[in-house]
Amino acid sequence: MNLNEMLSYGFMQRALIGGSLIAILCSVLGVFLVLRRLSLIGDGLAHVTFGSVALALFFRLHSVYMTLSIIPVVLASALGILKLAQKARIYGDAAIGMVSAIGIATGVMLASVAGGFNVDLFSYLFGNILSISSSELAIAAVLFFIVIAGVVMFYNELFASTFDEELAKSSGLNTDRINTVLVLLTALTVVLAMKVVGIMLISALLILPAVSALQIAKGFKTAIVSAAGIGVATVICGISLSFVMNLPTGSTIVLINFAVFLCAFAARTLLRHS
Amino acid sequence: MNDKALSVRNLCAGYHGTEVLQDISFSVNAGDYVGICGPNGSGKSTMIKIILQLLAPTSGEVSLLGTPQASFHDWHRIGYLPQGLQFFNPHFPATVDEVIRLGRLSGKKFPRRFNRDDAWAVDRTMEWMGISHIRGAMIGELSGGLRQRVLLARALVNDPALLVMDEPTTALDPETRESFYKLIFEMNREKQCTVLLVTHDTATIGKYASHLLYLDKKVVFYGSFDDFCNSSEMTGFFGEHGQHLVCHRH
Numbered sequence: 001m002n003l004n005e006m007l008s009y010g011f012m013q014r015a016l017i018g019g020s021l022i023a024i025l026c027s028v029l030g031v032f033l034v035l036r037r038l039s040l041i042g043d044g045l046a047h048v049t050f051g052s053v054a055l056a057l058f059f060r061l062h063s064v065y066m067t068l069s070i071i072p073v074v075l076a077s078a079l080g081i082l083k084l085a086q087k088a089r090i091y092g093d094a095a096i097g098m099v100s101a102i103g104i105a106t107g108v109m110l111a112s113v114a115g116g117f118n119v120d121l122f123s124y125l126f127g128n129i130l131s132i133s134s135s136e137l138a139i140a141a142v143l144f145f146i147v148i149a150g151v152v153m154f155y156n157e158l159f160a161s162t163f164d165e166e167l168a169k170s171s172g173l174n175t176d177r178i179n180t181v182l183v184l185l186t187a188l189t190v191v192l193a194m195k196v197v198g199i200m201l202i203s204a205l206l207i208l209p210a211v212s213a214l215q216i217a218k219g220f221k222t223a224i225v226s227a228a229g230i231g232v233a234t235v236i237c238g239i240s241l242s243f244v245m246n247l248p249t250g251s252t253i254v255l256i257n258f259a260v261f262l263c264a265f266a267a268r269t270l271l272r273h274s
Numbered sequence: 275m276n277d278k279a280l281s282v283r284n285l286c287a288g289y290h291g292t293e294v295l296q297d298i299s300f301s302v303n304a305g306d307y308v309g310i311c312g313p314n315g316s317g318k319s320t321m322i323k324i325i326l327q328l329l330a331p332t333s334g335e336v337s338l339l340g341t342p343q344a345s346f347h348d349w350h351r352i353g354y355l356p357q358g359l360q361f362f363n364p365h366f367p368a369t370v371d372e373v374i375r376l377g378r379l380s381g382k383k384f385p386r387r388f389n390r391d392d393a394w395a396v397d398r399t400m401e402w403m404g405i406s407h408i409r410g411a412m413i414g415e416l417s418g419g420l421r422q423r424v425l426l427a428r429a430l431v432n433d434p435a436l437l438v439m440d441e442p443t444t445a446l447d448p449e450t451r452e453s454f455y456k457l458i459f460e461m462n463r464e465k466q467c468t469v470l471l472v473t474h475d476t477a478t479i480g481k482y483a484s485h486l487l488y489l490d491k492k493v494v495f496y497g498s499f500d501d502f503c504n505s506s507e508m509t510g511f512f513g514e515h516g517q518h519l520v521c522h523r524h
Contacts, residue, residue: 171380172349223367
């Protein structure tokens with residue numbers, strides 16, 4: 001099968017466009033999350049998404065409304081993680097673990113009580129970008145512009161508080177507000193990424209392009225741009241390869257990302273020793 | 275014009291029921307160089323964090339550059355250099371240029387964009403501090419001394435009226451430490467920047483500071499070095515430690 005033939009399919013066009021938009025968001029936010037040691041918040045929010053999807057399936061919502069209906073739940077959970085960490089005297093990772101466990105428990109409970117939608121629920125666990133519809137792509141595009149606008153507007157503040165929160169605070173920056181913006185943007189991105197790699201592998205899309213870029217970047221801006229480039233390239237390669245070789249798309253994207261990380265790590269090691 | 279750079283009144287603070295600062299009061303005139311010392315746990319760093327609004331006191335008032343802290347917004351007029359970055363990641367992907375530019379954020383309104391003036395201020399500060407040649411280097415790849423110099427440049431990039439430093443040279447070798455303090459001293463003299471320096475390095479206080487604040491949960495001594503040196507009672511009170519300070523002063 002040649003490239004032209006592959007691109008002639010409408011579902012492939014939608015998958016490549018939607019996948020690229022989501023890859024950019026995951027990679028850019030991933031750099032901030034990895035450097036702030038918050039990588040696993042993606043995993044925690046993904047598990048909340050699992051519970052929310054189960055809830056939406058329980059009420060038999062159409063897939064378009066499902067994305068829209070789970071957004072407020074995931075946003076509220078993201079704020080819950082922040083508040084738990086700030087007010088309940090528990091560390092951030094424990095707060096993520098708590099909210100994550102509640103999400104999974106809710107999903108399993110609903111699936112067990114309702115019965116009959118387990119197949120649908122499991123399709124969300126592993127994702128399928130090739131089945132993205134035009135209306136879902138439109139939602140992805142709108143959310144993409146919202147998240148990118150948020151990152152652009154808060155870029156310098158996010159950079160400052162990622163570099164050192166105390167220094168940022170001493171400069172008069174409102175670091176609580178910056179943290180809230182970051183987790184809310186991450187929550188929106190997690191909901192979108194669910195379609196590409198599935199709930200189980202969302203954190204990989206947030207972490208792997210970022211850590212690959214951090215191996216080779218020579219500055220903060222170049223780290224962000226490199227991560228976005230790696231994210232888009234690996235998602236496009238993953239979608240294409242999975243289509244041609246009949247492989248699961250989410251897993252293919254994640255494994256290609258890991259291969260890129262190994263190459264970046266090797267390149268960094270070689271450069272250091274040369 | 276108000277010539278008080280800092281005013282602290284009846285400041286008390288504590289953690290989990292333990293009092294760390296008891297009724298601290300002092301004021302610092304513009305252009306002074308105040309060395310703050312005291313034993314471990316005497317509340318030096320806590321006081322600095324309260325002054326910078328990083329911690330809240332249990333009671334008391336702080337005025338910065340003539341304005342009560344609660345209504346103070348000119349954070350760009352205050353530079354802060356901590357002991358070392360709290361959770362510094364040596365692989366953090368930021369260049370020297372990017373780190374120094376971050377210092378310019380404090381004077382800006384949302385969405386806090388950089389402009390040509392910021393680039394000019396960064397260039398001028400790097401030139402003054404002799405670090406222009408490393409502007410593209412990654413912060414994590416620098417030696418401890420150079421990294422502290424870069425963070426000092428970040429603190430100075432706005433030409434602050436008040437520079438606050440909390441044990442800034444702990445990890446530096448004696449030679450680097452000396453050149454670092456010379457730079458601070460020059461800045462204090464040339465730019466009339468008020469300096470608050472927390473340090474255990476009493477020799478440095480004796481050599482460069484104009485005033486000494488000795489804390490031990492409360493103010494034990496605050497005054498000019500001349501007052502301190504002329505006071506046999508104070509020297510007696512501080513014993514060898516005080517003598518050490520005096521020796522390095524002269």
